[in-house]
Amino acid sequence: MSGTAHRSRPAVAASAGLAVAAYAWSTTGRRPFTGPALGAVVAGGIVAVAIGAALGRKGSTDRPVRARAGTGKWLILLVAAVAWELAAYLQRPRSEHPTLSSLANGAFGSHPVRALALVAWLVLGVRIMRR
Secondary structure, three states: OOHHHHHHHHHHHHHHHHHHHHHHHHHHOOOOOOHHHHHHHHHHHHHHHHHHHHHHOOOOOOHHHHHHHHHHHHHHHHHHHHHHHHHHHHOOOHHHOOOHHHHHHHHOOOHHHHHHHHHHHHHHHHHHHHO
């Protein structure tokens, strides 16, 4: 690898980081629970998954076996989260039985926290797909 290509990696990474941060700030500044907000979050997730899948294709030959093994664990986690959400939603009073979404709303009350959470979600999407 030439010296110029090696020196440009940090610049590319910094540019990508700034682009992701700007995207997250813009996306989380949209009015919540609207079509444009949902579209922006879903589009970012799709791009993150595509990037992770493209980066993850190099190397590992045991990918299908590892993917199948991990699928069951994620399915169990998803079923548990849905069960919690549904059980909490159906119980009264709601103040004593918070749903996961109501807990998340309290935790992500400020714009900077929402933007950081979106960046973390996108990075997680890339990392999961690279495995």
